[in-house]
Every structure is written in C-alpha cells, then in structure tokens.
Amino acid sequence: MPGPNQITPAQLMRLIGLPDAPAIVDVRIPEDIAADPRLIPGSVVRPHDSFDPATATLAGKRVIVVCQKGRKLSEGVAALLRAQSIEAQILEGGSTAWADAALPMIPLSAYPKTNLWVTRHRPKIDRIACPWLIRRFIDPTARFLFVTPSEVQSVAERFDATPFDIEDTFFSHRDDTCTFDTFLTEFALHTAPLRRLATVVRAADTDRHDLSPQAAGLLAISVGLSRQYRDDLEQLAVGLTLYDALYRWARDGHDEGHDWPAGRAQ
Known part of the structure; x- marks a missing residue:
C-alpha cells in the first residue's frame, strides 16, 4: 500500500493521457538517466539540486515526482513543492518500479x-x-x-x-x-x-x-x-x-x- 504522499505506477498510469493529468517531474541524476534513457510518458526532466518551483510553472497543479527508486531525491523535491503549497506526491519505487511493471516509457532519443x-x-x-x-x-x-x-x-x-x-x-x-x-x-x-x-x-x-x-x-x-x-x-x-x-x-x-x-x- 502506498504511503500518504505516494502513488503507485498502476495508479499513475490511469491518470496519464487525461486532460487533468498531473505534471510529472523526473529528477533523476544524469547517471541514472544514462543507465535507462527513457521517460515516463508526459514527464519533464528537472535537476533536483537546482529545482525552482517558481520557474517550473507548477502552481495550481498536482505534481508527481520521479527519481530512480522513489527515495531521497523524490522525497526532497516533493517536500519542497508541498512547502510552497503545491500538491506533490512521489512515484512509489521510482522509474525502476515503473520499468519493472512493463509500463510504457519513451526513449529520450525520440x-x-x-x-x-x-x-x-x-x-x-x-x-x-x-x-x-x-x-x-x-x-x-x-x-x-x-x-x-x-x-x-x-x-x-x-x-x-x-x-x-x-x-x-x-x-x-x-x-x-x-x-x-x-x-x-x-x-x-x-x-x-x-x-x-x-x-x-x-x-x-x-x-x-x-x-x-x-x-x-x-x-x-x-x-x-x-x-x-x-x-x-x-x-x-x-x-x-x-x-x-x-x-x-x-x-x-x-x-x-x-x-x-x-x-x-x-
């Protein structure tokens, strides 16, 4: 069962493609992206260590934060967003859990x-x-x-x-x-x-x-x-x-x- 600020891959997949889908922010470090150069559909890449919600046009949106395993990077960025009154959750298990579930991922090269x-x-x-x-x-x-x-x-x-x-x-x-x-x-x-x-x-x-x-x-x-x-x-x-x-x-x-x-x- 996901935590209070988490969403499972299956739950997120049900939201992608809808007009009111949440914004998905991928905060993986470059090394993790190089190891799996694919993105969850609809996501954007933002560096965790220089993340500025004010310039990310996220005000008024629900946000899902994704890192490799759904741990410290996601937790930190999601907490930063919530501190600025932006509804934010992390993807349980991160991009690894998404890939393990065989859910669609878009090659960065595309x-x-x-x-x-x-x-x-x-x-x-x-x-x-x-x-x-x-x-x-x-x-x-x-x-x-x-x-x-x-x-x-x-x-x-x-x-x-x-x-x-x-x-x-x-x-x-x-x-x-x-x-x-x-x-x-x-x-x-x-x-x-x-x-x-x-x-x-x-x-x-x-x-x-x-x-x-x-x-x-x-x-x-x-x-x-x-x-x-x-x-x-x-x-x-x-x-x-x-x-x-x-x-x-x-x-x-x-x-x-x-x-x-x-x-x-x-």
Whole structure:
C-alpha cells in the first residue's frame, strides 16, 4: 500500500493521457538517466539540486515526482513543492518500479530538439489526433503551427520546428498507416487503448471505414469542426476534447453499447 504522499505506477498510469493529468517531474541524476534513457510518458526532466518551483510553472497543479527508486531525491523535491503549497506526491519505487511493471516509457532519443511542431493548415483528422497525442503523452508544453502546405518545410527550417503529417518527412504516413501510427511507434506508446484509438484514426484518415465502425463518425465530426472553425488553433482546442473522449472510450468504454428502449421489438 502506498504511503500518504505516494502513488503507485498502476495508479499513475490511469491518470496519464487525461486532460487533468498531473505534471510529472523526473529528477533523476544524469547517471541514472544514462543507465535507462527513457521517460515516463508526459514527464519533464528537472535537476533536483537546482529545482525552482517558481520557474517550473507548477502552481495550481498536482505534481508527481520521479527519481530512480522513489527515495531521497523524490522525497526532497516533493517536500519542497508541498512547502510552497503545491500538491506533490512521489512515484512509489521510482522509474525502476515503473520499468519493472512493463509500463510504457519513451526513449529520450525520440524527442525532437524543440517543443515546436508545424503542419499543414485546415486540419481534419491526423493533424488534430497527433497534437492531442503529443500534448497528452509526450510533451505537455508542445506548441503547434498551422501554415500553408507549401511552406511547412521552410517554416520548419526557419523556426526550428518539427514538421509532421506532410509528404517526405519523418513523422508522416508510412505504407498503409497514418501519422498517428508513426508517433506511437517512434515514441513506444503501443498501449492497448492507444492501439485501439489508432485503428479508428487510421480508418478515418485513410478512408478505410471497414477497419473500424467508428471511423465514419470520426470523419463526420472532424469535417464538421473544420467547417465550423476558421481559426485552426480554435479548432485544435475543441478537437482535443474530442480525442479526450475517444481515448476514454478506447480505454474504458469500447465494449459498451446502447439500446433504448431496452427489449424493443426487432
């Protein structure tokens, strides 16, 4: 049973991916990170010995602190946060317990050098689904630029941004999969709920509705949102809530049907 200021790996995994997920701060020393250069999804790395909550934009957030074994470094940083009226817990057993539980971890080598991403304007499916995945599981601070298709590569070069969902880029469609699938592969995020969600996204984005009965609905809603919002960032903000709901369906509700009134004549 976890202590009063602890959370288990299984409990934390249930929170990751949700819009109100806690901030996860990895305070492992460089040697420990070098021994296992992977991060818990959604976490950020901060040095324990120069940690300043005031500059970490953690005010008003629930924080989970992670070190290698869930001992002195986590305890100290979490106590420092609580002393500044920030709700903070430590991950029981640290990153070692997380890895031992075979929970998803993102290779540090997969992260781009900045948190800025760029893609084509007027998004529909992949270009909303991928930002959702990045914000919820990879980098909560990620920023997105939507520009004229012909200018994506030039903007990426000039503004040090990572392009996605355009031809001839690393983060794009591969064979018969879509860009969302590519992100799952490159960031080692093949959990059962995300694989289930990926099938729906792929089916809708590649117009293969035979792959998923939910695809036609996702396409209809995505087209409707694109017609409703002229501003791509406004559409993204609304679209994030759509994928929040789809993720909860994929995680908890995919077996649920709806029949009302019950027992009606066939």
